Amino acid sequence: MHKRFLLFLLPFCFTGRAYCQADSLMNMLNDGAAPKKKENVTATFKATRIINSSSVENLGAGVLDFRIAHRFGQLNQGFENFFGLDNATTRIALDYGITKWLMVGIAHSTFNKENDGFVKVKVLPQKEHGMPVTVSYAGYVSVQTAPAPILPPGDTWLFSNRLYYAHQLLIARKFNDRISLQLMPSVAHYNLVDSSKFSNNTFALGVGGRVKLTRRIALTGEYFYRLTNADLLTSGQRTYNTFSLGLDIETGGHVFQLMFTNAQGLTERTFIGQTTDSWDKGALHFGFNISRLFTIVKPKEFRKEEATSW
């Protein structure tokens, strides 16, 4: 400490009584406070999925999320199929937050009768006045359980043919309370592709974001641009990059997501590399995600209270 500073302090020692106004007490509280913790930025996105793809949001520790995602058939199917409403695919999922940075999930999709599981880890959280982005890793695996195709005698359909894997790095930044953006370098590995001229790996760069229109409604968007394997055929059909536009509506207890997308499948297998419909032809799918959260393990402050009231 400097001598001058101490001399400056000296007069204040004598002004005891006059110094004691409520405002100065408040200043004392502020001055003496521990150096500000760099708080994690919260609510980069409203839900654990932007539209199809995972967001950097994790469930809280001990929170179970029951999710139902629904995609109707192509809008351009016309009145015959009631603009797609007659052909819907569904994914029913159970996600669970083990800790605040680790979540896992299992699901079943009707599209290709797929069972999938994933794990998502928040590696680095965005901080106020610190780390500029949140970085998460997500890994997925799924197995298709549709009946094996009819093969020439002597050929066997291997179980491994049904498997696929995907890995994503999710890098997101909440720019302000309205705008968040996420980059998603992704790779999908298909154990079986249509022909040997295709690679089993599709590398893609995804970008997603949201703009909050009001406190409870946000516009969302998501695009996966394939860096390799863009000419991939799946079951003989051409594939397209996936583009989705959606609306997040918060209804107090949960978030309701509505969207238009050209991917009918609901797993990374489809929307990273095997989307067979395109926006040009109006082959869009209308859909929605709903989620209901259940608190399985209560925070410790609330556990005690329960125990005494029983």
Added chain:
Amino acid sequence: MKRILLTGCFLIAATSGLFAQKYMTRTGKITFNATAPNSPEKIEAINNEVACILDSKSGDIVFQVLIKSFKFERELMKEHFNENYLESDKYPKADFKGTVTKISEISFAKDGTYNVKVAGKLTIHGVSLDVNVPGTLTVKGNTVNAKAKFSVALKDYKIDVPSLVADKLGKEATISLECGLGQK
């Protein structure tokens, strides 16, 4: 020289009673309950990081709390509380600045419990309003325990309750406060 000045400074400060007459804490507790009547789920939260200073001579008392450090049973409720209701990015703190009326009637040298009235300004969600709150001060040795319970109308503090959640979230919040203050 430095040391002498420093000691001198502290001595004068100590004898003038500047430090001795203040009681403070940073670990006080506030809980609130904003559950609507007949709501299927409880809407309540706890904050264990309340800062408070009481000046036993003048009766001045201040409280301060960070909105983000309220803990909820449901994580989503906490997120909505911060994002949609209290807007903690814009208004990170709530505070109270006031005076304990008739502080001279309390003897801080003797153990005992006193019913007191506190008048002052309560600031929540960027809105400051005059409030008058009854409470108790319990003196025990070198500590003072401050307790109060009161209600605030959410509308007064410009906290909107959408009709969609009106069956769960009430129009008023009951706030309970307990701060164990130590001599500073």
